[in-house]
Amino acid sequence: xxxxxxPEDQVNVAEGNPLTVKCTYSVSGNPYLFWYVQYPNRGLQFxxxxxxxxxxxxxxxxxxxxxxKSQTSFHLKKPSALVSDSxxxxxxxRDQEYGGSQxxxxxxxxxxxxxxx
Amino acid sequence: xxxxxxxxxxxxxxxxxxVTLRCKxxxxxxxxxxxxxxxxxxxxxxxxxxxxVPIDDSGMPEDRFSAKMPNASFSTLKIQPSExxxxxxxxxxxxxxxxxxxxxxxxxxxxxTVT
Numbered sequence: 001x002x003x004x005x006x007p008e009d010q011v012n013v014a015e016g017n018p019l020t021v022k023c024t025y026s027v028s029g030n031p032y033l034f035w036y037v038q039y040p041n042r043g044l045q046f047x048x049x050x051x052x053x054x055x056x057x058x059x060x061x062x063x064x065x066x067x068x069k070s071q072t073s074f075h076l077k078k079p080s081a082l083v084s085d086s087x088x089x090x091x092x093x094r095d096q097e098y099g100g101s102q103x104x105x106x107x108x109x110x111x112x113x114x115x116x117x
Numbered sequence: 118x119x120x121x122x123x124x125x126x127x128x129x130x131x132x133x134x135x136v137t138l139r140c141k142x143x144x145x146x147x148x149x150x151x152x153x154x155x156x157x158x159x160x161x162x163x164x165x166x167x168x169x170v171p172i173d174d175s176g177m178p179e180d181r182f183s184a185k186m187p188n189a190s191f192s193t194l195k196i197q198p199s200e201x202x203x204x205x206x207x208x209x210x211x212x213x214x215x216x217x218x219x220x221x222x223x224x225x226x227x228x229x230t231v232t
Contacts, residue, residue: 034220043121043208043223044160090160094219104150104173105221109159 002027004093006108013081013115021076021111023091033074034092034105035065044090050074061085081115088112121224123209129230135197138227141190142211150221151184151194152208160208166192199231 003026013019025031032051036044048059055067065076076089089112092105122141130136142149150165164174169186177184181200186192196203206228210221 032219036223043225044210044221046220046222049220104162104165105219107160107162 002093002095002106004091004106004108006089006091006111008111009109010112010114013113015083015115015117016080019078019081019085019113019115021089021091021113023074023076023108024072025074025091025093026072027093027095029095031074032094033065033067034094035059035063035074035076036090036092036107037061038088038090038110040087047076047089081113083115083117086113086115121209121211121222123207123224123227125227126225127228127230129232130199131232132200133198134231135195136199136203136229136231138194138207138209138229140192140194140209140224142192142209143213143222144190146211146213146222147189148212148214148219148221149186149192150210150212151192152210152223153205154208154226155205163194196229199229201231204229204231 005024007022034049035047037047038044047063048057050057050067058064063078065074067074088110090110091108094105124139147168151163153161163176164184165172166186182196184194206226208223208226210223212219212221
């Protein structure tokens with residue numbers, strides 16, 4: 001079965017410091033991996049995805065994520081956090097081989113990122 | 118493209134009343150998803166459609182909930198009768214599997230309050 005784990009409910013970072021939001025996954029085959037961000041009172045916004053190729057994926061707002069197949073992880077990173085990055089972040093996965101799920105994504109529970117000035 | 122459109126943005130109703138939430142997906146997308154988000158339960162997938170056909174409705178909480186997709190540009194989620202525990206933000210999302218391997222695009226949500 002497919003699953004996603006975001007082990008931290010909340011991450012606190014000082015502005016200007018690097019940030020990491022962790023995500024691990026479990027799929028039968030090869031994964032498609034996604035990160036979304038949700039600002040207060042808004043819908044989820046797509047940030048970036050890993051499909052194949054380079055393990056380091058760059059996305060919107062200066063975020064990037066590193067795919068690590070051996071550790072089954074896809075951590076979200078940013079070199080220098082901004083107060084405006086404070087939001088709820090979701091990791092999601094789809095199994096390339098899991099034909100039955102077709103278009104569905106499995107979402108993690110979300111990690112609240114708080115960036116303090 | 119205007120993105121996924123949901124209406125209404127806010128709905129306040131009394132227990133027992135029928136509630137209908139509406140969604141217009143992004144043109145050309147072949148998947149449509151309905152989610153519910155609460156503080157207690159997080160983001161829950163309720164049902165999703167492919168080419169207007171329901172694929173998986175196992176997340177629909179009970180028979181009071183129903184969803185339809187009569188055509189490629191419109192879907193509804195209906196709650197009848199509504200209960201206070203249905204209060205949540207309901208999101209619609211759409212995707213196109215063939216392009217970009219299926220990232221979903223979310224609407225702004227409908228905040229439902231049942232009193």
